[in-house]
Amino acid sequence: GTAQADKLDDIIASGTLRCAVVLDFPPMGMRDENNNPIGFDVDYCNDLAAALGVKSEIVETPFPERIPALMSGRVDVGVASTSDTLERAKTVGFSIPYFAFEMAVTSNDASGIKSFDDMKGHTVGATAGTFEAIALEKQINEWGDGTFRPYQTQADVFLALSQGQIDATVSTSTVAQANVKTGNFPGISVVGKAPFDTDYVALFTNRDEYGLINYLNLFVNQQIRTGRYAELYEKWVGGELPALTVPNAYR
Amino acid sequence: MFGYTFQWNQALARLPKILDGAAVTMEVAVLSMLIGIALAIFLTLLRLSGSRPLGAIATTWVEVARNTPALFQIYMAHFGVASFGIHFSPFVSLLIGITFNNAGYLAENFRGALKAIPETQTRAGRSLGMSQGQAFRYIILPQMLRISFLPMTNQMVWAVLMTSLGVTVGMNTDLYGVTQDLNALTFRTFELFAIAAVIFYLITKIITLGARAIAWRLFRY
């Protein structure tokens, strides 16, 4: 057959890289006071576009819509803090991890929840379709006590939390810190870690776009090598830089 | 032909869960209709009462319900009223939102239906010694419901469709919510939502056909 241009060629030819980014997930993705997108993922996408020599376009996608947006051709790459689960890898192709989250418990002060186990018997919530939502719902079912509510956006979760509609949530610690720090949500605090596995998140694109996946892997590696990863981490999150490798394992 | 491999078995394996969701959807729809009809009758009475403030309350309700999006009403029922420290569970929020909407639309239908009932009907009732309330209850109301039967059926269909908006207030046990949860797990978007679509379609068909059967049995005059 004839040689076919793959997605990597398409992006370079079109001059634009379209990234799926979740914009209610501070500090990874959010909006400034002019309602323009900012955040770690936004910068990361811009870096990727620069590396490719194209313009970047941020396409806002709520959590549940990230993969559909890719599958429907609305975006080229997901830079959307997406956990690289095996279930999802049946549908999309993941790069090596570009970020890692610890999970933190944030509670409404009035609820008296001080740790992960205190959540038992309470009404808790998380963002529908996320790694932590799936894990938390499973935990609630194991406890057999309490209620789990998935909201469509991270913002709705924190809104519900500060309104007291839910007593606690599990989210990535970065998000939790960032939200508490804004001061937008009075009466909530980060109270501890959630005993979930570290949530490694990866870039994703179509499963069969090996050329692009290779490129993404190298790009993630380069970000670390050049110190850009540390720089962005300091800018948006701060503190100790999480390791992106798993001990005793390849890849 | 397609660059997409359909994996129906993956999605169909989840059918029991989806059907559980359908049951919850029906529960919300039926409850919202029953309460909605009762409220619509109440609103109609307020509008008939001749009292200006009461009439204004009823009219405001009807106009807000009819002139803002249902999604807005449901979102308001959950996040809006919570600003006053009033908290409703997703189920209750959804129920309130849809019921509010149903009552508004139905009250407007009832008003139209009342116009079609001659004034002399009440007179005839009153002249038999019935009180105003009895005349309304036994003579006007049944005719009003009869005339509004088709619009009520349509509203029931809409109530079913509106349950899909529950996800915005954290609902995940209804047909749409369950489907969305499963989608988050498996990403078989097309297959899962196609199944949900078929179930929704069947539910609405059952409602319209059922209503026709009921009308046929009930309204033989």
Next chain:
Amino acid sequence: MFDTALSAADLIFLAKGAGMTIIVTAISVAIGTVLGILFGVIRVQLGAVLAAPLTFFLDIFRSVPLLIQLVLANAFMGMVLHLRFSGFTIACMVLSLYTAAYCAEIVRGGIGAVPATTRRAARSLGMSWWQDMRYIVAPLATRVALPSWIGLALGVMKDSALVYVVQVTELLKSTQILITRLQEPLFLLMICGAFYFIISFPLARLGGYLEKRWSND
């Protein structure tokens, strides 16, 4: 009255969302009405049996939640057909067909309300089918259908709040974005609701008025 952090930039942001709501509605109602008239006339012309496939197809749009229609159309166009449509395009396509499905019913009712004898009179004057449609049926059916059509257009505007699922930032979505930042849900929701109400209420009243006026003569 309200102590708010809402800035001028935020109001512009909301206005943009409102603009999107209006654009999506206008496009969908325009296309949907044209299609609806076409489908409605075809259904009347073909009769119940021949038009059954079309009836079934249109019925789907009235029997499946709009949210699911949008998600499915999105998934189908992109995942299955690999067509690169923007969310805006998908939203307009789905809403247009959604409008058309309801509009076809309204058109059917309108045409049905023109007495057969009047149409017969027109044909007997030597008018062609098309002339009968154009000069007799269309004006008479419009009177019957216009109030319902106004209701439909307003309904589509309200339902366009759901296109957020295909990443179109319309009014309600803009409001939610601002709620994220400003944390003033009630105030922002009131603004959003007021906007819908201000557009919808007068037009709905107009529809009611026309209905009354035209049903009297």
Next chain:
Amino acid sequence: MIEIQNVHKSFGKLEVLKGIDLTVEKGEVVTVIGGSGSGKSTLLTCINGLEPIDTGKIVVDGTEVHAKSTNLNKLRQKIGIVFQQWNAFPHLTVLENVTLAPRKVLGMGKAEAEAIGEKQLKHVGLGDKLSTYPSRLSGGQQQRMAIARALAMSPDYMLFDEVTSALDPQLVGEVLETLKMLAEEGMTMICVTHEMAFARDVSDRVAYFHKGIMAEIGKPEQIFNDPQHPETQKFLASVR
């Protein structure tokens, strides 16, 4: 006994009853005739309190109809009324039409009410239509049903307001027969009618209304053969 004493009644600026005096004794049949708009219907609806009056009073069996303390619902149980327009309740069968008020107003049991309903429907010749819906009845049958419906409350008085004027000519007879039968059974009745033959045959007295005034009242022979008032003469000449 129905006593009407100097009753005045206006709709807005229009004075419809301009001082009516009339006493109807138990067992009497009074027929009211008169031109359109003369206030005949209004008088009937005032008698059972469906309309308020401005001045004067109406006393039924010692109870003043328009007194504040009067329980109108109770009073109306003893005054049956049948209107020109057929007021069948379309959502109820013929029997249900007739038993509704006895059951809900008098609190009768279903069986008892149905026994009474059937009796009255047979009385007016509708014994075979019990479970039919009114839309299936002719106008004359609907009027007879309305009469049975009023009778089922065992009223002491019956008011009839042009019960035949909306009927096709061939249906008028069956309804007038029913009224005649009631009169013969001794029911106290006030009948507004345009049927002069009926008025002549059945009435104890005939009243002629003209523009809100009872211009003349007397035995039918006197009214029809020797009317005193010039308006009565004109009216009778026009309807002959």
Next chain:
Amino acid sequence: MIEIQNVHKSFGKLEVLKGIDLTVEKGEVVTVIGGSGSGKSTLLTCINGLEPIDTGKIVVDGTEVHAKSTNLNKLRQKIGIVFQQWNAFPHLTVLENVTLAPRKVLGMGKAEAEAIGEKQLKHVGLGDKLSTYPSRLSGGQQQRMAIARALAMSPDYMLFDEVTSALDPQLVGEVLETLKMLAEEGMTMICVTHEMAFARDVSDRVAYFHKGIMAEIGKPEQIFNDPQHPETQKFLASVR
């Protein structure tokens, strides 16, 4: 000339026309009488091709109406028809009702069409109603407008289907006068009617229809004074 040859026509299983033969010459006025459901209206709508026929043929001025090649819209321009129900176009004024077809079908200019329209409306006595809407007209006026509307196409033939039967008695006369006038002006006409006096006065020939068959046809004197067919005799006895 209208030639109807052995026309058969059924609606589903019901045979409505069972072999009709009739020739109407230029300038002739043929009246069709007969009981309800005998197929009179159906025959008229077959003549101008509004209804298809099963067998036989109808030829108008040499053109076979139901031939595939026939341009029906063109043919209908020379055959005016007025129905029992008033078919005014309610959204157009009287003048617009009349000028619509000349303008859109014949492609006439506005001025020319209006001149013709006014002439025809004056002809039928509606010269002062040009810009009135039909809902303001009496039934008789609406029928006369429908006649003017048909005449404005300058038809060679006019078909009238019981144009007076939906009218109040006092309005019948004005419409019949209009028809009489047309007949006197030499228009070729087929009139279905229940007005026997009209049929007798105006027609050249009268046809009697009975259950889809033309039982009898002849000069009016013969049909009315000396009907041959037993059904004709029965029918005429019943309408007298």
